[in-house]
Amino acid sequence: LARYVSLTAEEKHSLEALEEQTRTFRRGATIRRERDPARELFVVQTGWAQSCVLLGNGSRQILRFHFPGDIIGISSLAHGRSAETIVAVTEATLCPFEYDKIAVLFQRHPRLSALLFSVAVAERSAVADRLVSVGRTPARARVASLLCEILARLSHSEGRPVSEFHVPLTQEEIGDATGLTAVHVNRMMRGLVEDGLIERNGAMVAVPDESRLRSEANFVDRLAHLDTGWLPDPS
Amino acid sequence: LARYVSLTAEEKHSLEALEEQTRTFRRGATIRRERDPARELFVVQTGWAQSCVLLGNGSRQILRFHFPGDIIGISSLAHGRSAETIVAVTEATLCPFEYDKIAVLFQRHPRLSALLFSVAVAERSAVADRLVSVGRTPARARVASLLCEILARLSHSEGRPVSEFHVPLTQEEIGDATGLTAVHVNRMMRGLVEDGLIERNGAMVAVPDESRLRSEANFVDRLAHLDTGWLPDPS
DNA sequence: CGACCCCTTGATTAGCCTCAACAACCGTGG
């Protein structure tokens, strides 16, 4: 799960104790609804999920996609009830654990809790980057930026550079993540293909020149240099 | 600083030890530049600050405003270098403290570190809410939403409902926070005045009917119910 | 085979941006 620092045996043991059960969800299934009371986190084991907010007028803003290894629901921790709706993008298996266990973690393992803290902070940065993209860049750059983010995160979790990947998102979902309509996402993606920035084959996307796509998108890869130097020593 | 749970004497002592010195900045002064190495946090004592991202084409997205009592720079914690530029909106006095001291905090005071964690998570929610506003609501609602957020946060830090407040922001700054141009912010604000949702007198803004402004803005006040029940016991 | 979802494309509309000009206000220096 945490691939950032090497863990002690005891720390590993504590983490594994959290993953007792798993739950599976079908594509499109709602995992948690906005304003539901929330007393547990999830770790994604397989599949993709998304967290989004639904507005009164029927529109939706997707805040973040969650890949295998990601932790979902940290953001509900401070409020007791979920601030966002969580939906399975593909068929997905999640592994829930309760907040109480986090409290235990904070008491027993300062370094692990600091690490969890880092993860939460990194997520804030990611949401902020999306905000910059949506607030201040044109449609084409927003789509490119989302693709860059997915690419960077997949590469990071694979542990090696990836240049071709499966995107199980509909164009409507891409639109809801970038603040566009499905129709306009379509046009932008065709434009990117036409200009050789990406290649498409069904749900497969290939990026021949990542740096070119990144400059088109104004993308900064923050995952590349996560700093763990400030963490306390293992206790 | 932390007005969420009652602290033990020892916890208070540890917090006060952090605030040794203060620094003051003039209006518009850059406190920290993007990509600068960052090894300290700030607590705002007086004045307003903002964190923003500057793009290549000269535009800027303001991610968040910081008021007295807020902690700035948590987001740089995971990366070692600042992910955003921090600027003083008004003349401001800040009080810096180093990351190393946070590590100590995590080891000695599980409950305080969990509280800091909550603050970080709440900030993620706030950025996410802004993303929803910018991504999926029209200009008028975005401006209204920003005003609602400022109002809610001021009320929260005052500890009582506020209906009239001083906004030291230029319309360009409001635009950079909401993803609009200064010109369009102007038109939207005049529209809000015209429809009786707000009143303006120079930099003073009054909100006669907060609930009406909130429904115009699709605003949800998350500060109202922060949950601290999951925190571990004081050690 | 039909129903449904998703992608695709065209035509039109509307929301917001750009450019431009001017008034009000401020601190500065003569």
Next chain:
DNA sequence: CCACGGTTGTTGAGGCTAATCAAGGGGTCG
């Protein structure tokens, strides 16, 4: 004291980006 430049707020006219509306095609599942 006033003249001055600089910043901010205000308003108008016109243009462009992205939304809306609409229609058709391919794929999959029941």
